[in-house]
Amino acid sequence: MKVSVIAVILALCLTCTSAAKEATKKTKKPKLYVPQIDCDVKAGKIINPEFIAKCPPGCQDVKYRVYGTDIYASFSSVCGAAIHSGIIDSSGGKILVQKVAGHSGYKGSFSNGIRSLSLPRWRESFIVSEGKPRKGVTYPPTLEYSSSKSSTVKSGETFRKDYRTTPIPSLTTQVTTTTPAPTTTATEPINVTPKPTAPLMTTRTTTTTAAVKPRPPVHRVRDIGSSSVHPAYSSVAAAASRQIQAVQGRGQNQGLQRQEPVAAFRKPAGPPLNLGFSSKEELNPKPLEPVSQGNPNCKVDLSFLIDGSWSIGKRRFQIQKQFLSDVSQALDIGIAGPLMGIIQYGDDPSTEFNLKTYANSRDLRNAIEKISQKGGLSNVGRALSFVNKNFFSDANGNRGGAPNVAIVMVDGWPTDKVEEASRLARESGINIFFVTIEAADENEKQNVIEPNFVDKAVCRTNGFYSINVPSWFSLHKVVQLLVKRVCDTDRLACSKTCLNSADIGFVIDGSSSVGTGNFRTLLQFVANISKEFEISDTDTRIGAVQYTYEQRLEFGFDKYSTKQDVLNAIKRINYWSGGTSTGEAINYASEHLFSKSKPNKRKIMILITDGRSYDDVRVPAMTAHQNGKIVLFLQGVIAYSIGIAWAAQDELEAIATDPDKEHSFFVDEFDNLYKFVSKIIQNICTEFNSQPRN
Numbered sequence: 001m002k003v004s005v006i007a008v009i010l011a012l013c014l015t016c017t018s019a020a021k022e023a024t025k026k027t028k029k030p031k032l033y034v035p036q037i038d039c040d041v042k043a044g045k046i047i048n049p050e051f052i053a054k055c056p057p058g059c060q061d062v063k064y065r066v067y068g069t070d071i072y073a074s075f076s077s078v079c080g081a082a083i084h085s086g087i088i089d090s091s092g093g094k095i096l097v098q099k100v101a102g103h104s105g106y107k108g109s110f111s112n113g114i115r116s117l118s119l120p121r122w123r124e125s126f127i128v129s130e131g132k133p134r135k136g137v138t139y140p141p142t143l144e145y146s147s148s149k150s151s152t153v154k155s156g157e158t159f160r161k162d163y164r165t166t167p168i169p170s171l172t173t174q175v176t177t178t179t180p181a182p183t184t185t186a187t188e189p190i191n192v193t194p195k196p197t198a199p200l201m202t203t204r205t206t207t208t209t210a211a212v213k214p215r216p217p218v219h220r221v222r223d224i225g226s227s228s229v230h231p232a233y234s235s236v237a238a239a240a241s242r243q244i245q246a247v248q249g250r251g252q253n254q255g256l257q258r259q260e261p262v263a264a265f266r267k268p269a270g271p272p273l274n275l276g277f278s279s280k281e282e283l284n285p286k287p288l289e290p291v292s293q294g295n296p297n298c299k300v301d302l303s304f305l306i307d308g309s310w311s312i313g314k315r316r317f318q319i320q321k322q323f324l325s326d327v328s329q330a331l332d333i334g335i336a337g338p339l340m341g342i343i344q345y346g347d348d349p350s351t352e353f354n355l356k357t358y359a360n361s362r363d364l365r366n367a368i369e370k371i372s373q374k375g376g377l378s379n380v381g382r383a384l385s386f387v388n389k390n391f392f393s394d395a396n397g398n399r400g401g402a403p404n405v406a407i408v409m410v411d412g413w414p415t416d417k418v419e420e421a422s423r424l425a426r427e428s429g430i431n432i433f434f435v436t437i438e439a440a441d442e443n444e445k446q447n448v449i450e451p452n453f454v455d456k457a458v459c460r461t462n463g464f465y466s467i468n469v470p471s472w473f474s475l476h477k478v479v480q481l482l483v484k485r486v487c488d489t490d491r492l493a494c495s496k497t498c499l500n501s502a503d504i505g506f507v508i509d510g511s512s513s514v515g516t517g518n519f520r521t522l523l524q525f526v527a528n529i530s531k532e533f534e535i536s537d538t539d540t541r542i543g544a545v546q547y548t549y550e551q552r553l554e555f556g557f558d559k560y561s562t563k564q565d566v567l568n569a570i571k572r573i574n575y576w577s578g579g580t581s582t583g584e585a586i587n588y589a590s591e592h593l594f595s596k597s598k599p600n601k602r603k604i605m606i607l608i609t610d611g612r613s614y615d616d617v618r619v620p621a622m623t624a625h626q627n628g629k630i631v632l633f634l635q636g637v638i639a640y641s642i643g644i645a646w647a648a649q650d651e652l653e654a655i656a657t658d659p660d661k662e663h664s665f666f667v668d669e670f671d672n673l674y675k676f677v678s679k680i681i682q683n684i685c686t687e688f689n690s691q692p693r694n
Contacts, residue, residue: 032052032133032139032141033141034052034053034054034094034131035051035053035054035140035141035142035143036053036054036056037053037054037055037078037079037143038056038079039055039056039058039059039061039064039077039079039080040063040064040077041077041078041079042074042075042076042077042078043072043074043075043076043078043081043097043099043124043126044074044075044124044146045145045146046078046097046143046144046145046146047143047144047145047146048140048143048144049098049099050096050097050098050099050137050139051096051097051139051140051143052094052095052096052097052131052133052139053078053094053095053097053131053143054092054093054094054095054131055078055079055082055088055092055093055094055095056079056092057090057091057092058090058092059077059079059080059082059083059090059092060080060083060090060113060114062115064077064079064080065077065080065117066080066081066084066114066115066116066117067106067108067116067117067118067119067122068081068103068106068107068108068116068118068119068125069084069106069107069108069109069111069116070085070127070335070336070399071100071103071106071125071126071127071293071335071336072084072085072106072116072125072126072127072128073102073103073106073119073122073124073125074099074102074122074123074124074125074126075119075122076116076126078095078097078126078128079092079095080114081116081126081128082095082128083112083113083114084109084111084112084114084116085111085112085128086111086112087128087129087130087131089112090113093131094130094131095128095129095130095131096128096129096130096131096132096133096134097126097127097128098126098127098129099124099125099126100124100125100126100127100293100335101124101125101293102121102122102123102124102125103121103122103125103293104120104121105118105119105120105121106118106119106120106121106122106125109562110562110563110564110565127335292332292333292334292337292360292361293334293335293336293337294332294333294334294335294336294337294338294339294359294360295331295332295334295337295338295487296336296337297337297487298331298332298337298338298483298486298487298489299336299337299338299399299401299402299489300338300339300402300403300404300405300486300487300489300492301338301339301355301392301397301398301399301402301403301404301405302331302338302339302340302341302355302405302406302407302486303340303341303342303343303355303387303391303392303404303405303406303407304324304327304340304341304342304343304407304409305343305344305345305349305380305383305384305387305406305407305408305409306320306321306324306342306343306344306345306371306409307320307345307378307409307410307411308344308345308346308373308374308375308376309345309346309375309376309377309378309411309415310346310375310376311378311411311412312373312411314373316411316437316472317373319472319473319475320409320472320475321368321369321371322476323409323475323476323479324342324368325365325368325369326476326479327479327482327483328340328361328364328365328368329361329365330479330480330483331361331483331486331487332361333358333359333360333361333364334359334360334361335359338486338487339355339356339359339397339399339402340355340358340364341353341354341355341357341391341396341397342368342371343383343386343387343391344371344373344374345378345379345380345382345383345386346374346375346376346377346378346379347376347377347379348376348379348382349379349382349383349386349387350374351390351391351396352367352371353367354391354396354397355396355397355398355399356396356397357397377415377416378410378411378412378413378414378415378416379414379415379416380408380410380414380415380416380418380453381414381416381417381418381419381420381421381422382416382421383408384406384408384418384421384422384425384432384457385421385424385425387406387425387430388421388424388425388428388430391406392404392428392430401536403429403431403489403492403495404428404429404430404431404494404495405430405431405433405486405492406425406430406431406432406433407433407434407435407482407486408432408433408434408435408457409435409437410434410435410436410437411437411438411472412436412437412438412439412440412444413436413439413440413444413447413448413449413453414449414450414453415449416449417449417450417453418450418453418456418457419450419453419456419457422456422457422458426459426494429494429495429497430494431459431465431492431493431494431495432457432458432459432465432494433458433465433466433467433482433485433486434454434457434458434465434466434467435466435467435469435475435478435482436454436466436467436468436469437468437469437471437472437475438469438470438471438472439468454466459492459493459494460493464485464491465485467481467482489538490598490600491600497534497685497688498684498685498687498688498689499532499533499534499539499540499685500533500534500539500540501539501540501600501601501602501688502533502540502541502601502602502603502604502684503540503541503543503557503594503597503598503601503602503603503604504529504530504533504540504541504542504543504604504605504606505542505543505544505545505557505589505593505594505603505604505605505606506526506542506543506544506545506606506607506608507544507545507547507585507586507589507605507606507607507608508522508523508526508544508545508546508547508554508573508608509522509547509580509582509608509609509610509611510546510547510548510575510576510577510578511548511577511578511579511580511609511610511611512548512577512578512579513580513610513611513645513646514575514577514610516575518610518670519575521670521671521673522608522644522670522673523570523571523573524674525608525673525674525677526544526570526606526608527567527570527571528674528677529606529677529680529681530542530563530566530567530570531563531567532677532681533563534563535560535561535562535563535566536561536562537558537561541557541558541561541601542555542557542560542566543555543556543557543559543593543596544569544570544573545585545588545589545592545593546573546576547580547581547582547584547585547588548576548577548578548579548580548581549578549579549580549581549584549614550578550581551581551584551585551588551589551592552576553588553592553593554569554573555569556592556593556596557593557596557597557598558596579614580609580611580612580613580614581613581614581615582607582609582613582615582617582651582655583613583615583616583617584615585607586605586607586617586655589605590637594637602636602638602688603636603637603638604637604638604639604640604684605637605638605639605640606640606642606680607639607640607641607642607655608642608644609641609642609643609644609647610643610644610645610646610647610670611645611646611647611648612646612647612648612651613648613651617651617654617655638657638663638687639655639656639657639663640656640657640663640664640665640680640683641653641655641656641663641664641665642664642665642666642667642673642676643664643665643666643667644666644667644668644669644670644673645668645669645670647666649666652664652665652666662683662687663683665679665680
């Protein structure tokens with residue numbers, strides 16, 4: 001008896017264990033299958049509006065064309081664009097592709113070993129990011145290609161359809177339809193114009209006639225768990241309108257199976273026809289609102305440090321959130337313009353969301369509304385240290401080419417010191433703005449831990465980086481002022497370094513005494529200096545003049561906007577040969593090169609010569625003397641002079657900006673020019689960093 005009882009108990013245990021294992025298998029999350037694509041696959045050939053794919057190695061070949069920078073035309077190689085944007089390298093890897101609206105222009109650039117090309121306009125674009133699935137989005141295990149024979153039908157073809165003798169069942173909405181009912185199931189062509197005897201035809205056409213009333217596009221919309229509709233769906237609608245899909249029978253002579261989105265259909269005489277969408281799909285007859293890509297004239301990475309201390313109170317905290325919402329709307333947030341994250345500080349700072357969390361003003365404003373006050377003190381210094389160490393990272397969406405801006409909201413005054421934390425943040429290139437509300441009055445200043453804390457924190461003490469608001473209830477009045485200053489990237493001083501803020505003009509001696517071989521060495525010296533700088537149309541720019549008795553502009557500051565283009569242009573300079581008129585060359589450079597310099601740029605002239613000038617360098621036609629030194633016609637030009645072999649020391653000193661020893665150099669032969677590259681770069685940076693902060 002005992003044996004039988006034990007056997008029964010063991011059997012029950014085994015049954016329960018088996019059932020538990022089965023339940024575990026059923027609830028196990030399915031593994032995401034990532035489809036592989038080839039290097040030559042273009043985004044426009046893939047119908048899916050958003051997908052994850054795996055690129056193979058070797059897609060950096062020039063034959064895989066890429067058009068644009070950051071945002072790419074759909075005519076581009078998907079994997080080539082992923083390498084260009086730095087998401088993957090030449091070894092391949094997983095990427096996330098999101099289609100967006102077409103642009104009126106795409107700018108080419110050189111990045112990560114790939115030269116992307118410019119394009120005037122294209123109907124559709126896409127962006128590439130890390131191959132991690134977004135929350136709430138289901139990604140297809142296979143990709144749909146526009147050239148697939150099974151899913152596309154050429155325009156003008158006749159369609160065939162199986163007529164059913166039974167009514168069409170509804171999966172989502174109960175409807176009644178009238179269809180031809182022959183005695184047997186038959187297959188026959190459907191004409192573009194329905195016959196008069198048929199009150200309702202489930203016909204899909206590729207052209208619009210007088211009998212067809214156009215309706216807004218029908219889309220399949222994913223539930224992406226967000227308050228916004230992804231802009232990619234506007235391109236899906238356009239693709240769907242060009243591709244009419246076949247409709248096949250489903251089940252046992254019942255229902256219709258929708259294989260692809262349908263862009264247009266004839267308005268039925270009776271109730272709407274159920275097209276057989278699954279329960280996870282829905283019809284959206286309204287056209288999707290376009291989502292802005294952001295203001296391209298205000299491309300900054302912005303962090304707001306908001307005051308969550310108890311001193312601010314609940315009402316003023318709500319006013320602060322409304323201010324943030326108004327600023328985000330005025331900025332026009334988007335991937336091609338400004339991006340914004342928020343940090344709330346009290347005793348300790350915490351990130352509410354980072355730069356890549358929201359890519360449009362609508363979603364950002366919804367998120368701001370949900371922020372709750374954390375309380376505590378007003379430790380601004382601790383918050384600035386947090387921003388400097390943690391916020392502006394690649395993982396948080398920092399784009400590198402966009403200036404970093406931190407806007408600090410302060411109710412009254414901080415409860416800790418800000419000077420040291422601000423200095424470190426500024427040295428990291430972060431532009432710090434302060435918005436102080438209801439600052440300390442004369443009776444309260446004795447309670448302030450660090451007097452003049454704003455001037456100690458900001459990049460310049462000229463008032464540009466600080467806004468004082470007398471009352472929380474007038475905070476809304478400074479929205480446009482703050483936005484204007486943040487978007488004035490030419491004045492964001494902390495983003496400017498000695499390597500990205502100059503117009504550098506080389507004035508090169510091409511006289512007969514130099515010789516062809518030495519001239520190539522001289523050009524290599526020019527290239528070695530140039531490649532140390534960050535070169536673009538908004539960063540450092542390079543120009544060059546060659547002179548003998550005459551002068552020639554080899555290329556101006558606005559000619560080349562990438563480092564590689566500048567280096568190639570230097571290499572192509574042809575040796576001229578002739579006399580040496582250095583004074584006239586300085587005058588020529590002032591008039592034809594530096595007169596085209598931007599007002600916000602530091603102007604640096606580097607003159608290289610191997611002999612005494614035939615004319616007087618002290619009194620060129622467009623210069624004047626001041627205390628025995630040359631003052632260039634275009635004031636503000638910093639002059640460096642480099643002499644080789646027979647160059648006259650007195651002329652070099654007359655040309656160079658004071659002090660001579662930091663701006664004038666001499667070598668005995670051309671092969672030793674390389675020794676002064678690092679010294680010249682160091683002097684340029686030392687001079688830049690010594691500028692006053694006012």
